[in-house]
Amino acid sequence: MNTPPPAPAGVRRTDAAPVRIGALAPLTRPGWTEAGHHLLAGLELAARDVNDAGGIGGRPLELVVRDTAADPQRAAAAVEELARLGVTAVVGEYHSVVARAAATTADALGLPFLCSSAVLDALTDRPTPWVARLAPPQSxxxxxxxxxxxxxxxxxxxxxxxxxxxxxxxxxxxxxxxxxxxxxxxxxxxxxxxxxxxxxxxxxxxxxxxxxxxxxxxxxxxxxxxxxxxxxxxxxxxxxxxxxxxxxxxxxxxxxxxxxxxxxxYLPERLGPLGARVAAALRERLAEPPSFVAFEGYDTVTVLAEVLRSHGLERARIAGAWPRVEVEGTRGPIRFARTPGVGGWQGGGAPVxxxxxxxxxxxxxxxxxxx
Structure with a gap:
């Protein structure tokens, strides 16, 4: 007898398949593993909170995690694999050169990619609807x-x-x-x-x-x-x-x-109520004070979940939704706009x-x- 896996925390079991999201992070050397684990902690905490609130139309949100190890080729291969697995979108990554490889591959495949932490301005060589980013550009x-x-x-x-x-x-x-x-x-x-x-x-x-x-x-x-x-x-x-x-x-x-x-x-001097609640939960999960990277991870899943609830799971509809996003993040309101020199949609509002x-x-x- 095959026993189905347990539903994610907070989600009532249904026969509906989970909404699968690819997640990229540097979790082994030579990647900056500490940043990768903070990023993943934020992504996972937000996914738990989304599921506690009912998931995406009653369907649980599931992260499919891939370790990039700071290797651009490995990241590109991971995006290709995740696309074949049928994920709705890809999130994450910390290292800029790795995120650039992931973004380029996602753009070529028509797969939405919401980058969490990488800051290199030229995340893609051309304007693209498929790529958006939360972190402020390096410039x-x-x-x-x-x-x-x-x-x-x-x-x-x-x-x-x-x-x-x-x-x-x-x-x-x-x-x-x-x-x-x-x-x-x-x-x-x-x-x-x-x-x-x-x-x-x-x-x-x-x-x-x-x-x-x-x-x-x-x-x-x-x-x-x-x-x-x-x-x-x-x-x-x-x-x-x-x-x-x-x-x-x-x-x-x-x-x-x-x-x-x-x-x-990239944090405000004082966190608001949402940021303070998330900070406490992240500290418990990490057993140390959370870095700004952990907050970026949390905000990434929060933004994408709102897009999925409001615009559906079709990849093209997700990519078309970036300019209409307005979400309250842990560090303030999150909106996306076109920025000169930045190929994808650029999030604004993060303090420096x-x-x-x-x-x-x-x-x-x-x-x-x-x-």
Missing amino acids: RGWRVYADFLLGAGHRRIAVAAVPSVYWASGARILRDHLAPHGGDVVELDANALAPTQMCDALVDHGATALLLLVGHPEPAVSLVRAVRRDQRLAGLLMGAPAGQPEFASWAASLGEDGAAIPFLR QVVDRDPAEPDRLRIRHTG
């Missing part, structure tokens, strides 16, 4: 970061970078925004220079700030430790625009050395903060700038 967030640097008096900026479309795009945004204000960006190859050599180069260039456009834990941890121990660089500001210090593993790896390194975060960890209390985050 917005990194310009806010550049304004923070200018306000703090920094004009001579060094970036320690490894080859990547995402890092190169970030460096270009910074350079273009800083140049009219007398700012200058010097790029240093983190693959070619050992940490001590990087310190020598920073001294030679007279940099007052170093931005870590590199992966965590390495080479970020070694670079931070080398700079902190070099007395010649005692006044140097280190920054990590991509958000590496957001996660608990940063503080665990670096302790006090990881404090006072400003990064971008520059924050860092308090040197006196590294578990506490300080807001340094908002934009």
Whole structure:
């Protein structure tokens, strides 16, 4: 005798098939697994809440999760597989270059893709109705970061970078925004220079700030430790625009050395009632404070569920619904619009903060700038 699987929490069992949604996240190395698990926690919590509220027209919402491991080819293959499995849409992903591969594949297949966290502006090469994104585009967030640097008096900026479309795009945004204000960006190859050599180069260039456009834990941890121990660089500001210090593993790896390194975060100063409720549930699920990535995951499923309830399950109807979406998310209202330089539909309203960890209390985050 075959026993059917249990219905998702909160949904009364019916004979109706579940509404299946593909979910992409980096859950194994070399992916940023901590971000991936926060993203998945948000996706799963929202799916549970959707099912507790009756699902999609009484049908349970089911996530079909695939690990991208930060591999663009693996992500593209996962989207193709999910399309064959008949999912209604695909959500998720954190790494920009991986999300770009997923978006390109979804566009070619005519499969709706709502990207949660990746910020690269050119998520697709062309305007497409199939792709939408919640996270602010990189050009917005990194310009806010550049304004923070200018306000703090920094004009001579060094970036320690490894080859990547995402890092190169970030460096270009910074350079273009800083140049009219007398700012200058010097790029240093983190693959070619050992940490001590990087310190020598920073001294030679007279940099007052170093931005870590590199992966965590390495080479970020070694670079931070080398700079902190070099007395010649005692006044140097280190920054990590991509958000590496957001996660608990940063503080665990670096302790006090990881404090006072400003990064971008997409949360309001104070959460509203929905955000506060979700934050508490996420904290319980993760056993640690939720990052902005977890909230992005939650909002992704919340938005898509509303689209499915209002416009149905047909893929073309979902893709046509993005400009008509208006949903209350954990961090404020969510709407989509066309944005120059962004191929898909771009969500708006997410706040942008520059924050860092308090040197006196590294578990506490300080807001340094908002934009």
